[in-house]
Amino acid sequence: MRGNRLDVHTHGHNHRWGTIVEGSRKRLSHLSFGVFEDDFPRFKERLNNLRVPLLEAPPGFESNGLWFHSPDGLLMELRVADKTSPNEKSSFMMASAPAGTQSSPNRSQAPRTNPRRLAHVLVFTADVAASIAFYERVLGLRLSDRSNDGIAFMHGIHGSDHHLLALAKAQGPGLHHLSWDVGSINDIGLGAMHMADKGYAAGWGLGRHVLGSNYFHYVRDPWGSYSEYSADIDYIPVKLRLARSGQSRTRFILSVGTDTTQRLCGEPRDGELVGGSFHDSRNESTIISTILNTSLNCL
Numbered sequence: 001m002r003g004n005r006l007d008v009h010t011h012g013h014n015h016r017w018g019t020i021v022e023g024s025r026k027r028l029s030h031l032s033f034g035v036f037e038d039d040f041p042r043f044k045e046r047l048n049n050l051r052v053p054l055l056e057a058p059p060g061f062e063s064n065g066l067w068f069h070s071p072d073g074l075l076m077e078l079r080v081a082d083k084t085s086p087n088e089k090s091s092f093m094m095a096s097a098p099a100g101t102q103s104s105p106n107r108s109q110a111p112r113t114n115p116r117r118l119a120h121v122l123v124f125t126a127d128v129a130a131s132i133a134f135y136e137r138v139l140g141l142r143l144s145d146r147s148n149d150g151i152a153f154m155h156g157i158h159g160s161d162h163h164l165l166a167l168a169k170a171q172g173p174g175l176h177h178l179s180w181d182v183g184s185i186n187d188i189g190l191g192a193m194h195m196a197d198k199g200y201a202a203g204w205g206l207g208r209h210v211l212g213s214n215y216f217h218y219v220r221d222p223w224g225s226y227s228e229y230s231a232d233i234d235y236i237p238v239k240l241r242l243a244r245s246g247q248s249r250t251r252f253i254l255s256v257g258t259d260t261t262q263r264l265c266g267e268p269r270d271g272e273l274v275g276g277s278f279h280d281s282r283n284e285s286t287i288i289s290t291i292l293n294t295s296l297n298c299l
Contacts, residue, residue, distance in 0.1 A: 010180070011114035015084050018118070018178070021060070026223050028175040029058065031074065031121065032065070033139065034081025040066075043078050050138060071134050072125050072173035078139075084117065087159045089235035093184040104186075113191035115180035119230050120163050122177050124170035128152050131167045141165065144236065145211040153211055155236050162212040162234035177218060177226035181233075185215050188229040192217040205229075 008018040021029065035043055044066055047054065055067040058075065065079030097103035105111070125131040128149050135141045135154055144162050146152035153163035168176055182188060188206060195201070203226065205217030214233035218226045 010117055013117060015082075015117075028123070028173075029075065030067075030077055031123070032077040032079060034084065035078050036083075037080045040078070040080050046138065052138065070125075070173070071127065071130050074123065074173045083158065085156055085158070085160050085164060086117075086235070088237075090116070090161075090181055090233070091183055092232040093186075095184075110190055110193070113182055113187045113194060113229070115182055115191075115229070117181050119161055119179040119181040119233065120166060121175070121179070122166035122168055124172065124174040124176060125167050126170065126172055128167050128169050135165065135167075147211065151211075157238065159238045160236050162214075162236060175225045177228050179216075179228040179230045182229050182231050184231055188215055188217045188231055191229045192219065195219045 004022040006020040007016050008020065009016060047066060047068060052068050055069070055075070057063040057065070057067055057077075063077060063079060065077045067075065067077050070076055095103075128146070128151065132143055132146070132152050132154070136143065140157065141154040141164075142157055144153040144155045150169050152167045154165045154167070155161065155163055182191065185206070192203070192205060195203075200219050200221070202220040203218040206215065207217075208215050212233050214230045216231075217229045219229070221227055
């Protein structure tokens with residue numbers, strides 16, 4: 001806690017992945033991306049060359065970074081930071097016990113699931129194609145996969161999960177989910193069970209995505225968006241360039257769990273995002289600020 005702010009960390013990791021701040025209404029405040037120190041002047045020059053207006057940091061946030069808006073009006077920051085995206089594919093365990101041995105622990109002895117890091121963020125955009133062009137041109141991200149104009153996945157070139165940023169078509173900007181990396185399918189199940197025991201049973205999973213290949217379970221959070229337990233996502237090494245077939249893969253989720261009718265975008269329920277704000281009957285007041293420090297490319 002820092003005054004009226006709640007910082008978000010993961011177990012055993014010093015990095016601050018996000019901040020929850022009290023506010024008059026709920027919204028995604030901004031996304032912050034980390035860049036290498038020697039790339040920072042070139043990013044500033046690029047923003048100037050592209051005539052992207054620079055802004056002051058929002059009130060209450062001390063920063064020497066570069067602030068600007070995405071085409072959808074989402075506030076963004078570029079700042080010097082250590083690389084927090086993985087340098088290799090994250091470890092994944094699929095162990096089986098020998099015959100005559102109980103593999104699963106009793107419920108009372110089940111360990112707590114501790115996410116290792118923030119893996120990616122999925123935000124809404126009114127124009128997926130325009131957003132792809134913006135993040136490629138301004139931040140140097142690369143397109144990993146897309147499904148027509150409905151959804152796209154982007155990665156960094158310095159070693160990255162299949163996506164660190166995902167874009168889903170909607171009427172306006174907003175946050176769909178934050179994805180938290182864990183080490184096994186068992187961790188996903190235990191995490192979902194623990195959240196349900198605490199009263200957060202709404203969501204869907206267990207399943208496996210086609211684009212990215214990660215196993216998942218989504219839990220609806222108090223602000224109407226979602227947190228995802230994610231394991232075994234595809235990894236794109238530094239020098240790999242994806243083959244471009246010119247064909248879009250249209251299937252996004254291979255669901256093997258419950259609530260198979262859940263969609264990324266659809267009619268809002270109480271607490272879900274509608275355009276650039278929350279539709280919420282509970283009148284809670286929270287602002288979510290997500291910090292996603294990953295190395296970007298300066299062309």
